[in-house]
Amino acid sequence: MFWLKKIVSQLFMPVPLVVLLLLFALVILRNRKLVRSILSIAVLLLVFLSSTPGSNLLSSQLESQYPVNSGPIADGCLVMVLGSGHDESISGTAIQQLSSTALARLSEGIRQFNLGRDCKLVFSGWSGGTGSRAHAEVMADAAIELGIPKKRIITFPLAKDTIEEAQFMKWEVGTAPFRLVTSASHMPRSMSTFANIGLSPQAAPTDFITRQGYWWRLDAHNLWSSQRAIHEYVGQLWFQIKHERDILLPNENAQIVDR
Template sequence: MDTFLVLKVLAQWALPPASMAVGLVIAGMLALLRWRRLAWVTAAVAVLETLALSWPPVCDALILSLEREARARASAPTCCYDAIVVLGGGITPAAPPFTLEPDLGDGADRMWYAAQLFHRGVAPYIIVSGGGFMAENNGGPATTEAEAMRRFLKDLGVPDRAIVSEEKSLNTIQNIERVRDMVKDGRVALVTSAYHMRRSLAIAQRLGLQASAFPTDFHLPAAARPWWENWAPNPASLSWSVVALREYLALLLDRRRGG
């Protein structure tokens, strides 16, 4: 198992809701050892952490701090770039024989925005970057993110000749590395979710990719939601909080891995 997979597994268990399960198991073990006060404290921390991250104001504070920088660094959609680059993360590839079609995720706005930019003439072609954990299935179901994005972009009116696929990368660092190798010193319009833009630009700068920010998939702020959704803990807020915490964790680890 390589470092990327190890970090993925550790992050999954270190964050809610899995971290609550881990905390409760540890609390149960402490109770069996008759360390009951410590067991109660451990259980309470595990539950309160999950409840806090499910609370909309906490979620908003975490995710919007990432998006503010994306807004500040966003570029105007004007001509001309050598390519529009769409990073993986907005679509789940097919997984035959279980699913034969890709599934659009919360970040699918990335592809829609890239298609809009292409139709405005921002760049002559789009690079879609993202691999998959299943074997390539040429001519069959789209088992890589890049192939899934390519087919979706075609449905959005982007001609096949204007789409270039990079199907080997499995994380953001690999996305940027492989795109840089493809475009060399070219200028690219980098399209990704707003919460992901800060880290993507930092990696691009470190690896020598000339990228301008074109963020999308912004989190809906409290002012745009019904008031009753802004105070009760809910699964959507927990999901966004976990997304933000994963970004902060990745920013820390990416910085340590930088040269």
């Protein structure tokens, strides 16, 4: 089901969707009226999703739900940073290997860590099934490079998605409150997922993609922002479907970083 979700969700992303529409138009080339309609839809979709007003309309609905969190944290706090991505083909330290999204989440996680005393940072994320290092371990190394003591880090290297990240955190903290750090567009789905199994997350959004720009400019950045927003809407739909099933806690133990 995990891989099925990944494959199906790609069909709703801007570029694959427009390509599929164009391919369909080629298949039915003899029906000129229908071809013109499909081509018009494809062009309008591309223009809307690659424009600043279009991408902001999609992302702002997600990012406006939770404000930036700068409140102090009680002693003995936990700050959980949800996984994103990294690339081990890039030579250098763990920081250089992190994606821009992962870097934004890491920096906010460290900022939240510094808002309390005796806090611990929790990183999640698996290897992606490629046999490479788990993303949680790379995030932990990057945090250590930035001065976080390794004894203050917990990793969940087996968590593949937001639902599994919530399951592992449930095993770790029960109902105790903690700061949840993830991208602002991802925060609504994350909060719903974590709250659904009885956790008490406090939202700490980062990596905002809703930005001011020229209304007439069409570019790849806007298309990328639209894709991230659509990914979240599809993820929310998947969560509603998944919500009908019982969520079982994983048997695997979380791993404490000690290298």
